Amino acid sequence: MPLDHNLNEVLDVNYSPLPGLQPDLGGHCWLVLFAGQVVLNDENSLWYRLDKFQLAIKQEAIVTGYLHGKAAGIVELSSLTVDTGTISIRTLLSESDPAVYSFLSHGLQILTSRREHAFCGCCGHQMQAKAGEWAMVCVQCGHHAYPRISPCVIVLVTRGDEMLLVRHQRHGKNSTMHTLVAGFVEPGESAEEAVHREVLEETGLTLGKLHYCFSQSWPFPHSLMMGFHGEYQSGEIVLEEKELCFGGWFHRDNPPELPPKFTIARKLVDLFF
Ligand SMILES: [Zn+2]
Structure with a gap:
Protein backbone atom coordinates (compact mmCIF):
# COMPACT_ATOMS: atom_id res chain seq x y z
CA MET A 1 0.00 0.00 0.00
CA PRO A 2 1.52 3.36 -0.92
CA LEU A 3 2.08 5.92 1.80
CA ASP A 4 -0.20 8.95 1.72
CA HIS A 5 2.71 11.34 1.72
CA ASN A 6 1.99 13.19 -1.48
CA LEU A 7 1.36 16.30 0.54
CA ASN A 8 2.95 19.14 -1.37
CA GLU A 9 -0.29 21.10 -1.52
CA VAL A 10 -1.29 20.83 2.13
CA LEU A 11 1.90 20.68 4.22
CA ASP A 12 4.00 23.69 5.18
CA VAL A 13 7.07 23.90 7.36
CA ASN A 14 7.02 26.36 10.23
CA TYR A 15 10.56 27.74 9.95
CA SER A 16 9.75 30.64 12.30
CA PRO A 17 7.74 29.40 15.28
CA LEU A 18 4.67 31.49 16.08
CA PRO A 19 4.14 32.25 19.77
CA GLY A 20 0.95 30.80 21.14
CA LEU A 21 0.45 28.22 18.40
CA GLN A 22 -1.00 25.35 20.42
CA PRO A 23 -0.83 21.73 19.35
CA ASP A 24 -4.13 20.01 18.74
CA LEU A 25 -3.74 16.80 20.71
CA GLY A 26 -6.76 15.17 19.11
CA GLY A 27 -5.97 16.04 15.49
CA HIS A 28 -4.36 13.65 13.03
CA CYS A 29 -1.42 15.98 12.58
CA TRP A 30 1.50 14.41 14.42
CA LEU A 31 4.44 12.65 12.92
CA VAL A 32 5.57 10.09 15.49
CA LEU A 33 9.12 8.77 15.84
CA PHE A 34 10.45 5.81 17.74
CA ALA A 35 14.05 4.53 17.75
CA GLY A 36 15.00 6.07 14.41
CA GLN A 37 11.76 4.96 12.74
CA VAL A 38 8.61 6.81 11.75
CA VAL A 39 5.52 5.09 13.12
CA LEU A 40 2.79 4.49 10.54
CA ASN A 41 -0.87 4.44 11.52
CA ASP A 42 -3.51 1.85 10.62
CA GLU A 43 -4.18 3.45 7.25
CA ASN A 44 -0.46 3.45 6.42
CA SER A 45 -0.51 7.21 6.86
CA LEU A 46 2.15 9.28 8.61
CA TRP A 47 -0.23 11.26 10.82
CA TYR A 48 -1.38 10.42 14.35
CA ARG A 49 -3.46 11.87 17.15
CA LEU A 50 -1.09 12.85 19.95
CA ASP A 51 -3.48 11.88 22.76
CA LYS A 52 -2.91 8.25 21.78
CA PHE A 53 0.67 8.41 23.11
CA GLN A 54 0.65 10.73 26.09
CA LEU A 55 2.38 8.38 28.53
CA ALA A 56 5.07 7.35 26.05
CA ILE A 57 6.24 10.80 24.90
CA LYS A 58 10.01 11.15 25.38
CA GLN A 59 10.37 14.92 25.12
CA GLU A 60 7.99 17.78 24.49
CA ALA A 61 6.05 17.48 21.24
CA ILE A 62 6.89 20.36 18.92
CA VAL A 63 4.68 22.17 16.44
CA THR A 64 6.86 22.47 13.36
CA GLY A 65 4.40 23.22 10.57
CA TYR A 66 0.90 23.15 9.19
CA LEU A 67 -1.11 20.33 7.66
CA HIS A 68 -4.27 21.48 5.85
CA GLY A 69 -3.73 24.85 7.53
CA LYS A 70 -3.75 23.44 11.08
CA ALA A 71 -0.80 23.14 13.43
CA ALA A 72 1.18 19.94 12.83
CA GLY A 73 4.22 18.64 14.59
CA ILE A 74 6.67 15.96 15.50
CA VAL A 75 7.11 13.86 18.62
CA GLU A 76 9.44 11.10 19.77
CA LEU A 77 8.31 8.14 21.89
CA SER A 78 10.26 6.39 24.64
CA SER A 79 8.30 3.19 24.04
CA LEU A 80 6.12 1.98 21.21
CA THR A 81 2.56 1.61 22.42
CA VAL A 82 0.81 0.79 19.15
CA ASP A 83 1.02 -2.33 17.06
CA THR A 84 1.47 -0.84 13.60
CA GLY A 85 4.20 -0.67 11.02
CA THR A 86 7.21 1.61 10.99
CA ILE A 87 9.44 2.97 8.26
CA SER A 88 13.05 4.10 8.69
CA ILE A 89 13.63 7.84 8.56
CA ARG A 90 16.11 7.43 5.70
CA THR A 91 13.66 5.33 3.69
CA LEU A 92 10.90 7.84 4.23
CA LEU A 93 13.17 10.72 3.19
CA SER A 94 14.13 8.76 0.08
CA GLU A 95 10.48 8.28 -0.91
CA SER A 96 9.10 11.66 0.15
CA ASP A 97 7.97 14.58 -1.87
CA PRO A 98 9.73 17.88 -1.06
CA ALA A 99 7.12 18.98 1.49
CA VAL A 100 7.47 15.86 3.64
CA TYR A 101 11.26 15.92 3.23
CA SER A 102 11.44 19.50 4.55
CA PHE A 103 8.93 18.88 7.35
CA LEU A 104 10.79 15.78 8.55
CA SER A 105 14.27 17.26 8.18
CA HIS A 106 13.25 20.41 10.04
CA GLY A 107 11.42 18.55 12.81
CA LEU A 108 14.23 16.07 13.38
CA GLN A 109 16.72 18.89 13.75
CA ILE A 110 14.54 20.80 16.20
CA LEU A 111 14.14 17.64 18.32
CA THR A 112 17.92 17.13 18.21
CA SER A 113 18.51 20.73 19.25
CA ARG A 114 16.09 20.49 22.19
CA ARG A 115 17.81 17.30 23.35
CA GLU A 116 21.37 18.61 22.95
CA ILE A 149 23.45 23.73 11.35
CA SER A 150 26.72 22.23 10.10
CA PRO A 151 27.78 23.40 6.64
CA CYS A 152 29.28 20.71 4.41
CA VAL A 153 30.54 20.84 0.85
CA ILE A 154 30.14 18.11 -1.75
CA VAL A 155 31.63 18.35 -5.22
CA LEU A 156 31.25 16.71 -8.60
CA VAL A 157 34.75 16.87 -10.11
CA THR A 158 34.89 16.40 -13.88
CA ARG A 159 37.74 15.97 -16.38
CA GLY A 160 36.34 16.14 -19.90
CA ASP A 161 33.82 13.29 -20.14
CA GLU A 162 34.98 11.70 -16.90
CA MET A 163 33.92 12.25 -13.32
CA LEU A 164 35.77 11.56 -10.09
CA LEU A 165 34.05 9.06 -7.78
CA VAL A 166 35.18 7.65 -4.46
CA ARG A 167 34.22 4.94 -2.02
CA HIS A 168 34.31 5.57 1.73
CA GLN A 169 35.96 3.34 4.32
CA ARG A 170 32.92 3.87 6.56
CA HIS A 171 30.67 2.12 4.03
CA GLY A 172 32.84 -1.00 4.34
CA LYS A 173 35.33 -2.62 1.96
CA ASN A 174 32.58 -4.65 0.27
CA SER A 175 30.36 -1.68 -0.54
CA THR A 176 30.06 -1.03 -4.26
CA MET A 177 28.44 2.39 -3.94
CA HIS A 178 30.49 5.26 -5.35
CA THR A 179 29.97 8.84 -4.31
CA LEU A 180 31.52 12.30 -4.39
CA VAL A 181 34.19 13.99 -2.32
CA ALA A 182 32.58 15.81 0.60
CA GLY A 183 33.48 17.30 3.96
CA PHE A 184 32.69 19.83 6.64
CA VAL A 185 33.51 23.51 6.31
CA GLU A 186 36.02 24.50 9.01
CA PRO A 187 35.68 27.66 11.15
CA GLY A 188 36.92 30.70 9.24
CA GLU A 189 36.80 28.92 5.89
CA SER A 190 34.63 29.79 2.88
CA ALA A 191 32.65 27.02 1.21
CA GLU A 192 34.83 27.36 -1.91
CA GLU A 193 38.02 27.05 0.13
CA ALA A 194 36.59 23.96 1.79
CA VAL A 195 35.97 22.33 -1.61
CA HIS A 196 39.55 22.95 -2.77
CA ARG A 197 40.94 21.70 0.55
CA GLU A 198 38.79 18.56 0.73
CA VAL A 199 39.58 17.53 -2.84
CA LEU A 200 43.31 18.06 -2.27
CA GLU A 201 43.33 16.28 1.11
CA GLU A 202 41.22 13.32 0.03
CA THR A 203 42.50 12.76 -3.52
CA GLY A 204 45.65 14.87 -4.07
CA LEU A 205 44.00 16.71 -7.00
CA THR A 206 43.71 20.45 -7.61
CA LEU A 207 40.68 22.09 -9.15
CA GLY A 208 40.33 24.86 -11.71
CA LYS A 209 36.91 26.41 -12.30
CA LEU A 210 34.47 25.88 -9.48
CA HIS A 211 30.84 26.89 -9.25
CA TYR A 212 28.05 26.43 -6.73
CA CYS A 213 25.02 24.40 -7.88
CA PHE A 214 22.46 23.82 -5.09
CA SER A 215 22.09 22.64 -1.50
CA GLN A 216 20.22 20.04 0.54
CA SER A 217 19.36 19.82 4.21
CA TRP A 218 20.61 16.50 5.61
CA PRO A 219 19.29 15.79 9.12
CA PHE A 220 21.91 13.25 10.26
CA PRO A 221 22.18 15.06 12.52
CA HIS A 222 22.22 18.64 11.20
CA SER A 223 24.17 19.12 7.98
CA LEU A 224 23.53 21.60 5.23
CA MET A 225 25.11 20.05 2.13
CA MET A 226 26.26 22.64 -0.42
CA GLY A 227 26.79 21.11 -3.85
CA PHE A 228 29.48 22.29 -6.28
CA HIS A 229 30.81 21.39 -9.70
CA GLY A 230 34.59 21.65 -10.07
CA GLU A 231 36.82 21.10 -13.09
CA TYR A 232 39.97 19.05 -12.69
CA GLN A 233 43.14 21.08 -13.04
CA SER A 234 46.14 18.95 -12.09
CA GLY A 235 47.54 16.03 -10.11
CA GLU A 236 47.35 12.24 -9.88
CA ILE A 237 44.96 10.54 -7.47
CA VAL A 238 46.57 9.88 -4.08
CA LEU A 239 43.91 8.74 -1.63
CA GLU A 240 43.53 9.81 1.96
CA GLU A 241 43.31 6.20 3.10
CA LYS A 242 41.84 6.86 6.53
CA GLU A 243 38.63 8.00 4.84
CA LEU A 244 38.62 6.54 1.34
CA CYS A 245 39.21 3.02 0.08
CA PHE A 246 38.89 3.87 -3.62
CA GLY A 247 38.98 6.84 -5.95
CA GLY A 248 38.94 6.89 -9.72
CA TRP A 249 37.71 8.45 -12.96
CA PHE A 250 34.57 7.12 -14.64
CA HIS A 251 33.33 7.94 -18.12
CA ARG A 252 29.86 9.49 -18.11
CA ASP A 253 28.60 6.62 -20.32
CA ASN A 254 29.74 3.95 -17.89
CA PRO A 255 28.94 4.94 -14.29
CA PRO A 256 29.28 2.46 -11.42
CA GLU A 257 26.71 2.04 -8.64
CA LEU A 258 25.68 5.51 -7.47
CA PRO A 259 23.86 6.89 -4.38
CA PRO A 260 20.04 6.93 -4.44
CA LYS A 261 18.17 9.56 -6.46
CA PHE A 262 17.10 11.72 -3.53
CA THR A 263 20.67 12.46 -2.37
CA ILE A 264 22.51 15.60 -3.38
CA ALA A 265 25.45 13.43 -4.50
CA ARG A 266 23.24 11.76 -7.08
CA LYS A 267 21.60 15.03 -8.13
CA LEU A 268 25.03 16.48 -8.83
CA VAL A 269 26.09 13.41 -10.82
CA ASP A 270 22.85 13.57 -12.79
CA LEU A 271 23.76 17.12 -13.86
CA PHE A 272 26.55 15.54 -15.84
CA PHE A 273 24.36 13.25 -17.98
ZN1 LIG B 1 23.74 29.56 31.48
Missing part, protein backbone atom coordinates in the same frame (compact mmCIF):
# COMPACT_ATOMS: atom_id res chain seq x y z
CA HIS A 117 20.62 21.95 24.59
CA ALA A 118 18.77 20.77 27.67
CA PHE A 119 21.54 22.36 29.77
CA CYS A 120 23.56 25.52 29.28
CA GLY A 121 27.02 25.15 27.73
CA CYS A 122 28.21 28.25 29.63
CA CYS A 123 26.97 27.76 33.21
CA GLY A 124 25.36 24.31 33.29
CA HIS A 125 21.86 25.44 34.31
CA GLN A 126 18.69 24.25 32.69
CA MET A 127 17.67 25.72 29.33
CA GLN A 128 14.13 26.35 28.15
CA ALA A 129 12.57 26.97 24.77
CA LYS A 130 12.38 30.64 23.78
CA ALA A 131 9.01 31.88 22.56
CA GLY A 132 8.99 32.90 18.91
CA GLU A 133 12.37 31.37 18.05
CA TRP A 134 13.81 27.89 17.88
CA ALA A 135 16.52 28.92 20.36
CA MET A 136 16.92 27.44 23.81
CA VAL A 137 17.72 30.02 26.47
CA CYS A 138 19.46 29.54 29.83
CA VAL A 139 17.25 30.36 32.84
CA GLN A 140 20.35 31.46 34.81
CA CYS A 141 22.71 33.40 32.51
CA GLY A 142 20.54 34.07 29.45
CA HIS A 143 22.85 32.25 27.01
CA HIS A 144 21.03 31.45 23.74
CA ALA A 145 21.65 28.23 21.86
CA TYR A 146 20.18 28.06 18.36
CA PRO A 147 19.74 24.78 16.50
CA ARG A 148 23.14 23.85 15.13
Whole structure:
Protein backbone atom coordinates (compact mmCIF):
# COMPACT_ATOMS: atom_id res chain seq x y z
CA MET A 1 0.00 0.00 0.00
CA PRO A 2 1.52 3.36 -0.92
CA LEU A 3 2.08 5.92 1.80
CA ASP A 4 -0.20 8.95 1.72
CA HIS A 5 2.71 11.34 1.72
CA ASN A 6 1.99 13.19 -1.48
CA LEU A 7 1.36 16.30 0.54
CA ASN A 8 2.95 19.14 -1.37
CA GLU A 9 -0.29 21.10 -1.52
CA VAL A 10 -1.29 20.83 2.13
CA LEU A 11 1.90 20.68 4.22
CA ASP A 12 4.00 23.69 5.18
CA VAL A 13 7.07 23.90 7.36
CA ASN A 14 7.02 26.36 10.23
CA TYR A 15 10.56 27.74 9.95
CA SER A 16 9.75 30.64 12.30
CA PRO A 17 7.74 29.40 15.28
CA LEU A 18 4.67 31.49 16.08
CA PRO A 19 4.14 32.25 19.77
CA GLY A 20 0.95 30.80 21.14
CA LEU A 21 0.45 28.22 18.40
CA GLN A 22 -1.00 25.35 20.42
CA PRO A 23 -0.83 21.73 19.35
CA ASP A 24 -4.13 20.01 18.74
CA LEU A 25 -3.74 16.80 20.71
CA GLY A 26 -6.76 15.17 19.11
CA GLY A 27 -5.97 16.04 15.49
CA HIS A 28 -4.36 13.65 13.03
CA CYS A 29 -1.42 15.98 12.58
CA TRP A 30 1.50 14.41 14.42
CA LEU A 31 4.44 12.65 12.92
CA VAL A 32 5.57 10.09 15.49
CA LEU A 33 9.12 8.77 15.84
CA PHE A 34 10.45 5.81 17.74
CA ALA A 35 14.05 4.53 17.75
CA GLY A 36 15.00 6.07 14.41
CA GLN A 37 11.76 4.96 12.74
CA VAL A 38 8.61 6.81 11.75
CA VAL A 39 5.52 5.09 13.12
CA LEU A 40 2.79 4.49 10.54
CA ASN A 41 -0.87 4.44 11.52
CA ASP A 42 -3.51 1.85 10.62
CA GLU A 43 -4.18 3.45 7.25
CA ASN A 44 -0.46 3.45 6.42
CA SER A 45 -0.51 7.21 6.86
CA LEU A 46 2.15 9.28 8.61
CA TRP A 47 -0.23 11.26 10.82
CA TYR A 48 -1.38 10.42 14.35
CA ARG A 49 -3.46 11.87 17.15
CA LEU A 50 -1.09 12.85 19.95
CA ASP A 51 -3.48 11.88 22.76
CA LYS A 52 -2.91 8.25 21.78
CA PHE A 53 0.67 8.41 23.11
CA GLN A 54 0.65 10.73 26.09
CA LEU A 55 2.38 8.38 28.53
CA ALA A 56 5.07 7.35 26.05
CA ILE A 57 6.24 10.80 24.90
CA LYS A 58 10.01 11.15 25.38
CA GLN A 59 10.37 14.92 25.12
CA GLU A 60 7.99 17.78 24.49
CA ALA A 61 6.05 17.48 21.24
CA ILE A 62 6.89 20.36 18.92
CA VAL A 63 4.68 22.17 16.44
CA THR A 64 6.86 22.47 13.36
CA GLY A 65 4.40 23.22 10.57
CA TYR A 66 0.90 23.15 9.19
CA LEU A 67 -1.11 20.33 7.66
CA HIS A 68 -4.27 21.48 5.85
CA GLY A 69 -3.73 24.85 7.53
CA LYS A 70 -3.75 23.44 11.08
CA ALA A 71 -0.80 23.14 13.43
CA ALA A 72 1.18 19.94 12.83
CA GLY A 73 4.22 18.64 14.59
CA ILE A 74 6.67 15.96 15.50
CA VAL A 75 7.11 13.86 18.62
CA GLU A 76 9.44 11.10 19.77
CA LEU A 77 8.31 8.14 21.89
CA SER A 78 10.26 6.39 24.64
CA SER A 79 8.30 3.19 24.04
CA LEU A 80 6.12 1.98 21.21
CA THR A 81 2.56 1.61 22.42
CA VAL A 82 0.81 0.79 19.15
CA ASP A 83 1.02 -2.33 17.06
CA THR A 84 1.47 -0.84 13.60
CA GLY A 85 4.20 -0.67 11.02
CA THR A 86 7.21 1.61 10.99
CA ILE A 87 9.44 2.97 8.26
CA SER A 88 13.05 4.10 8.69
CA ILE A 89 13.63 7.84 8.56
CA ARG A 90 16.11 7.43 5.70
CA THR A 91 13.66 5.33 3.69
CA LEU A 92 10.90 7.84 4.23
CA LEU A 93 13.17 10.72 3.19
CA SER A 94 14.13 8.76 0.08
CA GLU A 95 10.48 8.28 -0.91
CA SER A 96 9.10 11.66 0.15
CA ASP A 97 7.97 14.58 -1.87
CA PRO A 98 9.73 17.88 -1.06
CA ALA A 99 7.12 18.98 1.49
CA VAL A 100 7.47 15.86 3.64
CA TYR A 101 11.26 15.92 3.23
CA SER A 102 11.44 19.50 4.55
CA PHE A 103 8.93 18.88 7.35
CA LEU A 104 10.79 15.78 8.55
CA SER A 105 14.27 17.26 8.18
CA HIS A 106 13.25 20.41 10.04
CA GLY A 107 11.42 18.55 12.81
CA LEU A 108 14.23 16.07 13.38
CA GLN A 109 16.72 18.89 13.75
CA ILE A 110 14.54 20.80 16.20
CA LEU A 111 14.14 17.64 18.32
CA THR A 112 17.92 17.13 18.21
CA SER A 113 18.51 20.73 19.25
CA ARG A 114 16.09 20.49 22.19
CA ARG A 115 17.81 17.30 23.35
CA GLU A 116 21.37 18.61 22.95
CA HIS A 117 20.62 21.95 24.59
CA ALA A 118 18.77 20.77 27.67
CA PHE A 119 21.54 22.36 29.77
CA CYS A 120 23.56 25.52 29.28
CA GLY A 121 27.02 25.15 27.73
CA CYS A 122 28.21 28.25 29.63
CA CYS A 123 26.97 27.76 33.21
CA GLY A 124 25.36 24.31 33.29
CA HIS A 125 21.86 25.44 34.31
CA GLN A 126 18.69 24.25 32.69
CA MET A 127 17.67 25.72 29.33
CA GLN A 128 14.13 26.35 28.15
CA ALA A 129 12.57 26.97 24.77
CA LYS A 130 12.38 30.64 23.78
CA ALA A 131 9.01 31.88 22.56
CA GLY A 132 8.99 32.90 18.91
CA GLU A 133 12.37 31.37 18.05
CA TRP A 134 13.81 27.89 17.88
CA ALA A 135 16.52 28.92 20.36
CA MET A 136 16.92 27.44 23.81
CA VAL A 137 17.72 30.02 26.47
CA CYS A 138 19.46 29.54 29.83
CA VAL A 139 17.25 30.36 32.84
CA GLN A 140 20.35 31.46 34.81
CA CYS A 141 22.71 33.40 32.51
CA GLY A 142 20.54 34.07 29.45
CA HIS A 143 22.85 32.25 27.01
CA HIS A 144 21.03 31.45 23.74
CA ALA A 145 21.65 28.23 21.86
CA TYR A 146 20.18 28.06 18.36
CA PRO A 147 19.74 24.78 16.50
CA ARG A 148 23.14 23.85 15.13
CA ILE A 149 23.45 23.73 11.35
CA SER A 150 26.72 22.23 10.10
CA PRO A 151 27.78 23.40 6.64
CA CYS A 152 29.28 20.71 4.41
CA VAL A 153 30.54 20.84 0.85
CA ILE A 154 30.14 18.11 -1.75
CA VAL A 155 31.63 18.35 -5.22
CA LEU A 156 31.25 16.71 -8.60
CA VAL A 157 34.75 16.87 -10.11
CA THR A 158 34.89 16.40 -13.88
CA ARG A 159 37.74 15.97 -16.38
CA GLY A 160 36.34 16.14 -19.90
CA ASP A 161 33.82 13.29 -20.14
CA GLU A 162 34.98 11.70 -16.90
CA MET A 163 33.92 12.25 -13.32
CA LEU A 164 35.77 11.56 -10.09
CA LEU A 165 34.05 9.06 -7.78
CA VAL A 166 35.18 7.65 -4.46
CA ARG A 167 34.22 4.94 -2.02
CA HIS A 168 34.31 5.57 1.73
CA GLN A 169 35.96 3.34 4.32
CA ARG A 170 32.92 3.87 6.56
CA HIS A 171 30.67 2.12 4.03
CA GLY A 172 32.84 -1.00 4.34
CA LYS A 173 35.33 -2.62 1.96
CA ASN A 174 32.58 -4.65 0.27
CA SER A 175 30.36 -1.68 -0.54
CA THR A 176 30.06 -1.03 -4.26
CA MET A 177 28.44 2.39 -3.94
CA HIS A 178 30.49 5.26 -5.35
CA THR A 179 29.97 8.84 -4.31
CA LEU A 180 31.52 12.30 -4.39
CA VAL A 181 34.19 13.99 -2.32
CA ALA A 182 32.58 15.81 0.60
CA GLY A 183 33.48 17.30 3.96
CA PHE A 184 32.69 19.83 6.64
CA VAL A 185 33.51 23.51 6.31
CA GLU A 186 36.02 24.50 9.01
CA PRO A 187 35.68 27.66 11.15
CA GLY A 188 36.92 30.70 9.24
CA GLU A 189 36.80 28.92 5.89
CA SER A 190 34.63 29.79 2.88
CA ALA A 191 32.65 27.02 1.21
CA GLU A 192 34.83 27.36 -1.91
CA GLU A 193 38.02 27.05 0.13
CA ALA A 194 36.59 23.96 1.79
CA VAL A 195 35.97 22.33 -1.61
CA HIS A 196 39.55 22.95 -2.77
CA ARG A 197 40.94 21.70 0.55
CA GLU A 198 38.79 18.56 0.73
CA VAL A 199 39.58 17.53 -2.84
CA LEU A 200 43.31 18.06 -2.27
CA GLU A 201 43.33 16.28 1.11
CA GLU A 202 41.22 13.32 0.03
CA THR A 203 42.50 12.76 -3.52
CA GLY A 204 45.65 14.87 -4.07
CA LEU A 205 44.00 16.71 -7.00
CA THR A 206 43.71 20.45 -7.61
CA LEU A 207 40.68 22.09 -9.15
CA GLY A 208 40.33 24.86 -11.71
CA LYS A 209 36.91 26.41 -12.30
CA LEU A 210 34.47 25.88 -9.48
CA HIS A 211 30.84 26.89 -9.25
CA TYR A 212 28.05 26.43 -6.73
CA CYS A 213 25.02 24.40 -7.88
CA PHE A 214 22.46 23.82 -5.09
CA SER A 215 22.09 22.64 -1.50
CA GLN A 216 20.22 20.04 0.54
CA SER A 217 19.36 19.82 4.21
CA TRP A 218 20.61 16.50 5.61
CA PRO A 219 19.29 15.79 9.12
CA PHE A 220 21.91 13.25 10.26
CA PRO A 221 22.18 15.06 12.52
CA HIS A 222 22.22 18.64 11.20
CA SER A 223 24.17 19.12 7.98
CA LEU A 224 23.53 21.60 5.23
CA MET A 225 25.11 20.05 2.13
CA MET A 226 26.26 22.64 -0.42
CA GLY A 227 26.79 21.11 -3.85
CA PHE A 228 29.48 22.29 -6.28
CA HIS A 229 30.81 21.39 -9.70
CA GLY A 230 34.59 21.65 -10.07
CA GLU A 231 36.82 21.10 -13.09
CA TYR A 232 39.97 19.05 -12.69
CA GLN A 233 43.14 21.08 -13.04
CA SER A 234 46.14 18.95 -12.09
CA GLY A 235 47.54 16.03 -10.11
CA GLU A 236 47.35 12.24 -9.88
CA ILE A 237 44.96 10.54 -7.47
CA VAL A 238 46.57 9.88 -4.08
CA LEU A 239 43.91 8.74 -1.63
CA GLU A 240 43.53 9.81 1.96
CA GLU A 241 43.31 6.20 3.10
CA LYS A 242 41.84 6.86 6.53
CA GLU A 243 38.63 8.00 4.84
CA LEU A 244 38.62 6.54 1.34
CA CYS A 245 39.21 3.02 0.08
CA PHE A 246 38.89 3.87 -3.62
CA GLY A 247 38.98 6.84 -5.95
CA GLY A 248 38.94 6.89 -9.72
CA TRP A 249 37.71 8.45 -12.96
CA PHE A 250 34.57 7.12 -14.64
CA HIS A 251 33.33 7.94 -18.12
CA ARG A 252 29.86 9.49 -18.11
CA ASP A 253 28.60 6.62 -20.32
CA ASN A 254 29.74 3.95 -17.89
CA PRO A 255 28.94 4.94 -14.29
CA PRO A 256 29.28 2.46 -11.42
CA GLU A 257 26.71 2.04 -8.64
CA LEU A 258 25.68 5.51 -7.47
CA PRO A 259 23.86 6.89 -4.38
CA PRO A 260 20.04 6.93 -4.44
CA LYS A 261 18.17 9.56 -6.46
CA PHE A 262 17.10 11.72 -3.53
CA THR A 263 20.67 12.46 -2.37
CA ILE A 264 22.51 15.60 -3.38
CA ALA A 265 25.45 13.43 -4.50
CA ARG A 266 23.24 11.76 -7.08
CA LYS A 267 21.60 15.03 -8.13
CA LEU A 268 25.03 16.48 -8.83
CA VAL A 269 26.09 13.41 -10.82
CA ASP A 270 22.85 13.57 -12.79
CA LEU A 271 23.76 17.12 -13.86
CA PHE A 272 26.55 15.54 -15.84
CA PHE A 273 24.36 13.25 -17.98
ZN1 LIG B 1 23.74 29.56 31.48
